[in-house]
Amino acid sequence: MRAAAQCLRGVAHRTPRITSRTLDERAGVRAVLKAELLQRTGSFKFRGAYNKIASIPPEQRARGVLTFSSGNHAQAVALAASLLEAPATIVMPADAPELKLAATRGYGAGVVTYDRYSQDREQIGREIAEERGLALVPPFDDPLVIAGQGTAALELVEDSGGLDMLLAPVSGGGLIAGCATAVKALCPDARVIGVEPEAGDDYQRSLEAGRRIAIDVPHTIADALQVTTPGELTFAINRELLEGIITVSDAELVEAMRFAFERLKLVLEPGGAAGLAALLAGKLESRGTAYIGVILSGGNVDWGRFCQLLGTGTPASAE
Amino acid sequence: MRAAAQCLRGVAHRTPRITSRTLDERAGVRAVLKAELLQRTGSFKFRGAYNKIASIPPEQRARGVLTFSSGNHAQAVALAASLLEAPATIVMPADAPELKLAATRGYGAGVVTYDRYSQDREQIGREIAEERGLALVPPFDDPLVIAGQGTAALELVEDSGGLDMLLAPVSGGGLIAGCATAVKALCPDARVIGVEPEAGDDYQRSLEAGRRIAIDVPHTIADALQVTTPGELTFAINRELLEGIITVSDAELVEAMRFAFERLKLVLEPGGAAGLAALLAGKLESRGTAYIGVILSGGNVDWGRFCQLLGTGTPASAE
Numbered sequence: 213m214r215a216a217a218q219c220l221r222g223v224a225h226r227t228p229r230i231t232s233r234t235l236d237e238r239a240g241v242r243a244v245l246k247a248e249l250l251q252r253t254g255s256f257k258f259r260g261a262y263n264k265i266a267s268i269p270p271e272q273r274a275r276g277v278l279t280f281s282s283g284n285h286a287q288a289v290a291l292a293a294s295l296l297e298a299p300a301t302i303v304m305p306a307d308a309p310e311l312k313l314a315a316t317r318g319y320g321a322g323v324v325t326y327d328r329y330s331q332d333r334e335q336i337g338r339e340i341a342e343e344r345g346l347a348l349v350p351p352f353d354d355p356l357v358i359a360g361q362g363t364a365a366l367e368l369v370e371d372s373g374g375l376d377m378l379l380a381p382v383s384g385g386g387l388i389a390g391c392a393t394a395v396k397a398l399c400p401d402a403r404v405i406g407v408e409p410e411a412g413d414d415y416q417r418s419l420e421a422g423r424r425i426a427i428d429v430p431h432t433i434a435d436a437l438q439v440t441t442p443g444e445l446t447f448a449i450n451r452e453l454l455e456g457i458i459t460v461s462d463a464e465l466v467e468a469m470r471f472a473f474e475r476l477k478l479v480l481e482p483g484g485a486a487g488l489a490a491l492l493a494g495k496l497e498s499r500g501t502a503y504i505g506v507i508l509s510g511g512n513v514d515w516g517r518f519c520q521l522l523g524t525g526t527p528a529s530a531e
Numbered sequence: 532m533r534a535a536a537q538c539l540r541g542v543a544h545r546t547p548r549i550t551s552r553t554l555d556e557r558a559g560v561r562a563v564l565k566a567e568l569l570q571r572t573g574s575f576k577f578r579g580a581y582n583k584i585a586s587i588p589p590e591q592r593a594r595g596v597l598t599f600s601s602g603n604h605a606q607a608v609a610l611a612a613s614l615l616e617a618p619a620t621i622v623m624p625a626d627a628p629e630l631k632l633a634a635t636r637g638y639g640a641g642v643v644t645y646d647r648y649s650q651d652r653e654q655i656g657r658e659i660a661e662e663r664g665l666a667l668v669p670p671f672d673d674p675l676v677i678a679g680q681g682t683a684a685l686e687l688v689e690d691s692g693g694l695d696m697l698l699a700p701v702s703g704g705g706l707i708a709g710c711a712t713a714v715k716a717l718c719p720d721a722r723v724i725g726v727e728p729e730a731g732d733d734y735q736r737s738l739e740a741g742r743r744i745a746i747d748v749p750h751t752i753a754d755a756l757q758v759t760t761p762g763e764l765t766f767a768i769n770r771e772l773l774e775g776i777i778t779v780s781d782a783e784l785v786e787a788m789r790f791a792f793e794r795l796k797l798v799l800e801p802g803g804a805a806g807l808a809a810l811l812a813g814k815l816e817s818r819g820t821a822y823i824g825v826i827l828s829g830g831n832v833d834w835g836r837f838c839q840l841l842g843t844g845t846p847a848s849a850e
Contacts, residue, residue, distance in 0.1 A: 479793075
């Protein structure tokens, strides 16, 4: 992970840590937020994508890279590939947020769409990659991707002088696997807890069952957290390092997005708000003195979609 | 100003500097943004308020402080006073954004409202202050307030290794007077340019006339920039140090707010977007290699108001 941090130095942003007295009072905690929504391409995904693509030998890079992604990893691969001069092909769900599709194309990548609810993106991706001789950049189930994502927590621990707990969203499990590895290495007593949407609790069920369980594509507003089963490698790491998983409802995600907008002045996408939602909804046992790190993982959300989710009738402050 | 920086150390946030390749490409510049919307109380005003109140002798502080403000300075004084254990009374316009009124009360201050378009806030404020023996904390026309605000630019120059130009919003002129003082001391060749709403161009007219000109209360969406005449002290500083003033329309402010939301993931209030609006609207002569600092001065805007301003019909990315 130190090697990943070295690889990302001067390329990825060292995103700011944010504290808020209002948040601490509201949630009854002492929290420090890692603003990965301010990372390049609007989410932590740039860390893993760049670290992975940088490791591909130049002659292979020149032939090109391919990935499949619900959106944030797509943008990350598109930008990282462009910085490293590798042509990129991205397999994305046809119903991905317009902003994510447009941004991915804007970074110069070729986009192939598929139907999230009926087609298997991995199969499509692997077929195209083989056909065209492209290197695969997996969205989460890869040691170099996981190491890249973990640098977010590495920075947060370094900048905060230690943590008692870390909360991070869970989809395929790459972010939290990397973060847990970093946190446990630097603060062995710290507890690491993942946060999933209620409707997409495949990781919670899998940890409880002790094996990877697959669910149907979850219907949740958190488009970034719609993966249906834990990664193989991420699961092996997370079952060792995580204390557990908390789930949050779509309504709790929206409340967290509203709080972030009005009090933190930050734009969070639904999935990026999962950790904050767990705090605000009181899902942790109260522990006033613990120092809790929270990864705000992404902010890629259309303005139109944001309005739809938060509603426009009543100013929140008047509620 | 170094003394102000010392006074604020560990109390005010050292706010992050933000860069965006998308912004640079869109505006044809190389920009570095100072995210003062992430400052405590949501705007740069906390710097000056705290620096000023900290300088008041303890026995006077204990009797209390008073200020008049369109909102951001109000919240800043309320929080700074509370941290320094001084009771605070704030004279605010009755039509100030609900979020600003609520936040000011939330920090424990007493609020007295007045009609922005018919009553003189300074007179009301001075009367109450005299009657109750309260120390006045002016919103801009005060050396310690100006020095506090200038620490925003001091940090930006330090963190950026020098600037060729600085853009900052102008209302009473305290922010830009402090920032210009810092920038000119550290980078004597740098140009400092203020940005005002078209409807509230009192500073531009005053600089052109060489004397302070008063206008009617401007009708603009930038509620933080509705001051009607330059401060006496700020004008004396700014006429020496500023290269000039650029004005932006309300529509240009809205476009900048939209860009900040979708691409920077930051919530800007209309007045806080003035510098960014000037960049995006192409109001500077093109200078591709100049390194331009921009103060994003505040983010205190109701969710309902934000929707009203940006409209909700069409996702921007589809336009």
